[in-house]
Amino acid sequence: MKYIFLIVILVISSCDTSKKTESISIGKKETEVIEIKNFSDNLKAKNIILAIGDGVGPNQITLSRIAIGGLDHRLFIDQMPYHGTSLTHSHNNAYTDSAAAATSWSTGHKTKNRYLSLDPDKEVLETIVEMLHKKGYASGIVATSSVTHATPAALYAHTDSRYEYKNIANQLINSPIDIALGGGKELFDLNKINDTHHLLTAKESLQLNFDYSKKLIGLFDDDGIERSNQKPTQRQMTSFALQHLNNQCNGFFLMTEGSQIDWAGHDNDANKMVEEFRDFDLTIKDLIKFVNKNSNTLLIVTSDHETGGLQILKQDGDKVIIQWGTGRHTSIPVGVQAYGPGAELFQGLMDNTDIHYKMLEAIDYINLENQTCDI
Numbered sequence: 001m002k003y004i005f006l007i008v009i010l011v012i013s014s015c016d017t018s019k020k021t022e023s024i025s026i027g028k029k030e031t032e033v034i035e036i037k038n039f040s041d042n043l044k045a046k047n048i049i050l051a052i053g054d055g056v057g058p059n060q061i062t063l064s065r066i067a068i069g070g071l072d073h074r075l076f077i078d079q080m081p082y083h084g085t086s087l088t089h090s091h092n093n094a095y096t097d098s099a100a101a102a103t104s105w106s107t108g109h110k111t112k113n114r115y116l117s118l119d120p121d122k123e124v125l126e127t128i129v130e131m132l133h134k135k136g137y138a139s140g141i142v143a144t145s146s147v148t149h150a151t152p153a154a155l156y157a158h159t160d161s162r163y164e165y166k167n168i169a170n171q172l173i174n175s176p177i178d179i180a181l182g183g184g185k186e187l188f189d190l191n192k193i194n195d196t197h198h199l200l201t202a203k204e205s206l207q208l209n210f211d212y213s214k215k216l217i218g219l220f221d222d223d224g225i226e227r228s229n230q231k232p233t234q235r236q237m238t239s240f241a242l243q244h245l246n247n248q249c250n251g252f253f254l255m256t257e258g259s260q261i262d263w264a265g266h267d268n269d270a271n272k273m274v275e276e277f278r279d280f281d282l283t284i285k286d287l288i289k290f291v292n293k294n295s296n297t298l299l300i301v302t303s304d305h306e307t308g309g310l311q312i313l314k315q316d317g318d319k320v321i322i323q324w325g326t327g328r329h330t331s332i333p334v335g336v337q338a339y340g341p342g343a344e345l346f347q348g349l350m351d352n353t354d355i356h357y358k359m360l361e362a363i364d365y366i367n368l369e370n371q372t373c374d375i
């Protein structure tokens, strides 16, 4: 009995991450200043790019800034010209998961955790991808998780369980999404996919050009993409998706997610978090350059929630001491950064559902005519 008691205590104390501290080296890197153009207010956008850093709160950005370049360094996300703040709570919970958060941008409605683009009563909510498809838009998703994971899935799937991955995979194949890149190979019937989609499974295929007779799906790992030289990064997949979506149809909507920043937060692994964030920040660099060349594109960067309750406690020589408060998500508000026509809409404090309506306002959605366009 005494031993069982001891084991229980040991298990409880090993689950308690609240005291976990790490020291992280302060980086030394000059800021790479990126050109930011002026867009006058009230300009309308055509294309929308929504870049999501899953699990990125203000301190994930702060620690990445310090670790990558030092206290006075500026990341690419820092150089976005408009900054706002978003609340993240779900329909009936201060704690949101990625499913309810992504449903808020996708549909403009809050829902219960685990639900994907269904309202709390399980009624189907139209997603921004479905809405824009009727207006002749092309659409794409990029994720470093499986393409069926909650954030991308809220754009095309409707289910009361985000964990029904095979059902979600089927919904992706039958959705209007023109290009989907990420992991999740084990969830799809690869023989059947070829009927409807070009299937890419090797990083090298991102060098190739494809015709538009079929939709594209790239599945580069069984589940989430394990980071290695043999696998594509978020940055590489995003650049490929943009090549295919740009100048097609009436405009395009692209969501690109740094999915595993969240996973590193759940693991309380600061070095991994910074590594994942670096890929996300380099993706943002490319996206800013894309807006500079394609001035009808609005870029929005935000997060679904903070993960890990990350705190930066103090400096100790050439290191900072950080502490994680939890292995779960927190209700800390997240940042919203925007660049391009309509970016000025994303200032101040907003609810996560507001992001949906601001995106529609930026492209003057109510005045778009119904059109069809399949690339």
Ligand SMILES: [Zn+2]
Binding pocket: 055, 098, 262, 263, 266, 307, 329
């Ligand atoms: Zn998470």
